[in-house]
Amino acid sequence: MDVFLQQVINGLSLGGIYALIALGYTMVYGIIELINFAHGDVYTLGTFFSLAVLTLLGVSGEVHGPALIGIVVLTIAVAMLLCGLTGVIIERLAYRRLRNAPRLAPLITAIGMSFILENIMQYWRGPSPIGFPQVVPNPTFHLGPVEIGAKQLLVIVLAVVMMIVLQLFIFNTKLGKAMRATAQDRDAAQLMGININTTIALTFLIGSALAGAAGFVSGVYYGSTWFFNGFAAGLKAFTAAVLGGIGNLAGAMLGGFLIGLIESLTTQFISDQWSNVVVFSVLVLVLIFRPSGLLGESLPNKV
Amino acid sequence: MCFRFLAVVLTVVLAACSSPSTSTSTTASSAPAADASAAPAAAPAGDASGDTIKIGVDLPVSGADASIGIPTQNGAVLAIEEANKNGFAGGKFKLQAALLDDAVQGKHDPAAGAQNVKTFIADSDVLGMIGPFNSNVAKSEIPLTNDAGLVQISPSNTSDGLTVGDAAKALRSSHPDVNAYFRVCTNDSNQGGALAQFARKLKYGKAFIIDDNETYGKGLADSFEAHFTKLGGTALGHEHITANQQDFKALLTKIKSLNPDLIFFGGTTSTGGGLIRRQMGDVGLAKVGYMGGDGISDPEFLSTAGSLADGSYFSVAAPDATRLASAKTFVSAYTARFKSPIGGYSASAYSATEVLIAAIAKAIAADGGKVPTRAEVLANVAATKDFASPIGQIGFDKNGDILSPALTLQEVKAGKVVTVDVITLKS
Structure with missing residues (x-):
């Protein structure tokens, strides 16, 4: 039982990272029905930006006390801002002109953007794995029989907080309303005086900023990164978005946590090499019985 | 609809993965001396x-x-x-x-x-x-x-x-x-055998074996496991990891519950050898020994594993040239x-x-x-x-194997790789 609970914690923290990335996939799909393949690479870019900020600040080891909070907040903020801007630029360069083109065209440019970002990162920091400074101390807290590390807690809390903030933003602000309207019917929204371009750019800004936050967290959590990191993580996160119901925020979150849990529990009770098989089998089963994903039917909430 | 997209997406992704792209690399540090006399080859094929x-x-x-x-x-x-x-x-x-x-x-x-x-x-x-x-x-x-x-x-x-x-x-x-x-x-049976002997000499008795499911990694891990059990050690289990895996915490948590004193990894640093060692620290396995083959005997392993690289052992399927x-x-x-x-x-x-x-x-x-x-x-x-x-x-020999192969056994001490032993095998 102890090991089971421990694996649940492992799964939730792994799933937290997937969930943060999946939110970006699902937002973009919700609003323009595009699978933004470059999103996984924006996530890696987030780790790279965080690393650059930490290098600028001269941080190379653990930081304690109030300085820790300052550094974490500053690094996340800068990474989110820069990733958000990258997302906006990608949308402007590669997707906007293709908005009314056949579906396949923006999908291909998305893959192209993904390769471009990967190669930029490879040029920037070289093709080898890069160590990420252990900024956050990792004391373990004992909750009854299970242990939870501070870094795991950070991942889970950040993912949940981000989703709640996002949910509040979309359902309680005017901009959020504009996003929902655009998602529902772009032409009608435009007739109502909503600036479509700004709204879509805003979606990319927020989605990519979340990937930036995930990038920082993954750097802290794994202590290492490399330019190709976003490929595997992006694929899993995209799967999470589909599993939860693409276009649905809570679904992306649920999908992310579910995939993390399935992976860690499969590792515990079956074998590590079967984890991907089980994840994708569950995906297939869910899609057979619920083609729009677990929470994918509530269309009015789609963003 | 999701189906169609998934299918399209996966097809594209898989195609991208498997394209056999080649890149010619002549890095500045390793470029051969420029050959001025090498005229563009206009000779017919078959004739140098x-x-x-x-x-x-x-x-x-x-x-x-x-x-x-x-x-x-x-x-x-x-x-x-x-x-x-x-x-x-x-x-x-x-x-x-x-x-x-x-x-x-x-x-x-x-x-x-x-x-x-x-x-x-x-x-x-x-x-x-x-x-x-x-x-x-x-x-x-x-x-x-x-x-x-x-x-x-x-x-x-x-x-x-x-x-x-x-x-x-x-x-x-x-x-x-x-x-x-x-x-x-040398080959992996020899390498796995030498590592198993080394592990027993270091008094490790209960090992958990992980490999990356590649030709090299799996072969080495199997050979280590066979020799280790033959020498009186216990193999607690053997797991294969998957390509591009980054998170090993679940696997290591499972391993921790079996109380091993050694984790053996068959694979290379690029397939997870460094990350596993590093994440051993996150789940409370920092004090457990870590051993691998020549696939993790590179500087990349030291930088990925960070402070946890200490207490890792590995072999090089060649003699340590600095000692010869x-x-x-x-x-x-x-x-x-x-x-x-x-x-x-x-x-x-x-x-x-x-x-x-x-x-x-x-x-x-x-x-x-x-x-x-x-x-x-x-x-x-x-x-x-x-x-x-x-x-x-x-x-x-007639199979193309070297006649008297040599092996180096190494340990990481205070962030530095130290040679423990060089063994020459007679075949």
């Missing part, structure tokens, strides 16, 4: 043009494998440069290194290796090749070199099935009677030329290249100064016996 003879070198020199691949490539380049300086074949011919990279997206790739070998085979100036570094890459290359009769010497492939048994026979199916593949290092009297000249020439310390397989690549160059020179002499055929070079390499090289006497 002019006075340049090329030696193909196929190694992973980018990405996570670069930290071990580049020093290996440098060893081969140095041997070629020295041969030219010393007037190779009476100064009549000039040797040139054709350097290709078999890493794709930062990792060694069998398809890219095969593509590179096809490039060598198509170039009639190439009379032999050095490489590859990784056993799974060798698996895709051996059928091609066997078919073309192009001699191939690897500095570092250790998988058993490349030279002996049914697996090796299958690789040589187009010319079963010809063996064009040789290696100057026969390698003194080589080590000083290498450090003078590349301004960096030698890598684990630099001396092996240098020695392998020397064997190849000697075979080419002998063939030229036998032909009265003409460009020899690939078959003549191959016959000379196969006949190599007692060739004095920096890594000791080199001779090959």
